[in-house]
Amino acid sequence: MKPAFSQSARDILRDRYLWRDENRNPIEKPEEMLRRVATHVAGAERTLPLQYKWADEFYEIMAKLLFMPNSPTLMNAGRPSPHGQLAACFVVGVEDSMDSICEALRKQMLIHKSGGGTGFNFSKLRSEGAKVNSTNGRASGPVSFMGLFDKATETVQQGGMRRGANMGILNIDHPDIRKFIHCKDKDGTITNFNISVGVSDSFMKKAEENPCGDEAALLAEIADSAWRTGDPGIIFLDAINRGNTTPELGELTATNPCGESPLYPNEACNLGSINLSLLVRDGEFDYETLRGVAAVAARFLDDVIEINDYPLPEISQAVKQTRKIGLGVMGWADLLFRLRVPYDSEEALALAENIMRTIRETACETSVELGREKGVPETLAHLGRRNATLTCIAPTGTIALLAGCSSGIEPLFALEHTRVRTQIDGKKVVMKQVNRCYEEARKEGLDEETMKKVFVTSHDISPAAHVRMQGSFQKYTDLAVSKTINLRHECGVKDVIGAYTLAWKEGCKGITIYRDGSKQSQVLYTKEDEEKALEKSAQENARIEKKEKNALPPSAAKPRFVLKRSY
Known part of the structure; x- marks a missing residue:
């Protein structure tokens, strides 16, 4: 079967995902990419019959757009070593020594080169300013060193397309926390x-119990910065560790x-991620198909662990010790539109829980089966399954x-909106889009009352x-949920603090x-801001075209394959 990609999706695949020759021309079609x-x-399966069987199953759920792996897998699967890195998410440790900082910087650059964040x-x-006994000098502080990691990211492009991405966390009790809060002002x-x-x-308890205390003031300072700039976010460390399935590892x-x-x-x-928008049958959510897709997808992600070409041996060792996979969802807003x-609403909250419970239970059953088939790592024996995390x-x-x-x-950000997309050549493409479910409902x-109630935006x-x-x-x-709490422009800092407190609870x-x-x-x-987007993109494209006039020819110093990376 041919994949059900739209023309817009095929354009994106051409710009970012399909393998290319030395002249940057695509050398595969979208269906060949999925088959690859x-x-x-x-x-990763043990016998040829199993490899054929699961290759067909994996292809089918992707071709039907029921499931998509993260971008590095689509781009890099099948590439020869050392280019076949398939994971998107990495964490690097940083200790308080120059050796550790330099080692972390080295790892960051290699991971970014491979396509990960x-x-x-x-x-x-x-x-900052603390005494360094070994040199009798003064420390630069974490924010200063973050600048070093930031500059390194500028110089390492992922697959020749774009720079990598990072998360920087500083705990609330660090002496430099205020400088950190405002480092992106x-x-x-x-x-x-x-x-x-x-x-x-x-x-959080102290901030809530004493509105006039130091903790409440610091939380308000975080909220004010986020209100003005979007940064920083908050990580609830105790919540993360309550959900840690391998606490014996730290x-x-x-x-x-x-x-x-x-x-x-x-x-x-x-x-x-599983595409929920397609799982509607006769006006009801299709749990039967969800279970089938989740079982195949969980096996897919576990197999990726085996065939992944990790950028460092210590990463390969750590990954195979805990075998963490992350099966999630997309198309949630579209699903709610289709179900009206x-x-x-409370109905939406209950549906979210039921769907995620079903995915997790199915993934757990698959993980247990895989453990019986292929053996469970000793460190995970207490879980009774193959993977430390599943969702x-x-x-x-x-x-x-x-x-x-x-x-x-x-x-949805808007029912009708303009999206700015970056092409392979760095130029901006402005795409006008109308939500398909919204269009169908209008036709x-x-x-009008149902339209107004159901078709809400962020x-x-x-x-x-x-x-x-x-x-x-x-x-x-099992892991966490990436979501942006989108606020209207007129919302205040108190709304931000309220969101923080509720999220914690x-x-x-x-x-x-x-x-x-x-x-x-x-x-x-939004539609109202469309002219601004068009004007800004035109200016950026003109700048790129001017720069290209003095650039080397496209064939100069290009690798055999030029793969693109997008978060």
Whole structure:
């Protein structure tokens, strides 16, 4: 069967995913890409009959757009060593010594080169101005060293297309926490990092119980910065460790760049997402098909662990010790549209829990079966399954575009919007899009009251409803949930503090807020802002064209394959 990609998806595949020759011309078709991925991943199976069987199963769920793995898997599966790195999420440890900092920098650069993103917790680094006994000097502090990692990211492009991404975390009790909170106050500073403050339950309790205390003031300072700039986010460290299935290996303190994968140093996690928008039968949610897709997808992700060509041996060792996989969802907003269920309703919250519970239970059954087939690592014997984690909800920006559905568990940004996409040559393409479910409902003549209630967008939904939805999915998610709490421009700092407190109480493992218009550049624009997006993209394209006039010819110094990477 041929894959059900739309023309827009095929354009994205051409620009970013299909293998290319030395002249940057595609040398495979979208269906050949999926067959390449399915066949390579199924190579982890023990016998040829099983490899053929599972290659067909893997191809089918991708070709039907029911499941998509993360971007590195689509791009790199089947590439010869050392280019076949298939995971997106990594964490690198940083200790308080120059040797450790340099080693972390080396690992970051190799991971970015391979197509992955990195996360760090810098809390072990001594504060700015602290004495360094070995040199009798003074320490630069974690924020200064973050700048070094940021600059390294500028110079290492993933597959020749774009720079990598990072997460920087600093715990709330670090002496330099205020400098960290404000390190991205100006646009253009530390541009390749998302940043989050690691907070404890005790800090949140004190902030709530004493509105005039130091903790409440510091929480308000975090909220004010996030209100103005979108940074920092918050990581709830105790919630992360309550959900840690391997506490004997230590505490979890860091996550991948988007915050959905809390991992140990040197660990990686490969992710994939089920397209919920296609799972509607006769007006009801199709749990039977969900179970079938989840079982095949969980096996796919476990097989990726075996055939992945990790950038460092210590990463391979750490990954195979815990075998963490992250099966999640996308197309949630589209599903609710098709079922005529409002996003901010109790019915939607209950459906979220039921769906995620079903995915987790199915993935667990698959993991147990795999453990019997292939043997369970000794460190996971107490879990009774093969994989330390099974579920995770990622942002799914580009793979949702490939699947033709809404991103992750987010509500739609707008029913009609303009998206700015970067092509392989760096030029901007402005795409005008209207949600398909919305168009179908209008053609059906759905009554105005139902349209208004069901077809809500991110700014129609209260901050509390955003947070409660994240909490509902988190209940059956082993790792974490990547979600942005989108606020209208007129929302205040108190709304941000309220969202933080509710997220902590709901058991979320982290929270990110973004107030509309708080950054100079955005990926999505409402219909009203379309002219601004067009003008800005035209200016950027003109700048690129001018630069290209003095560039080397396209064939100069190009690798055999030029693969593209997108988070």
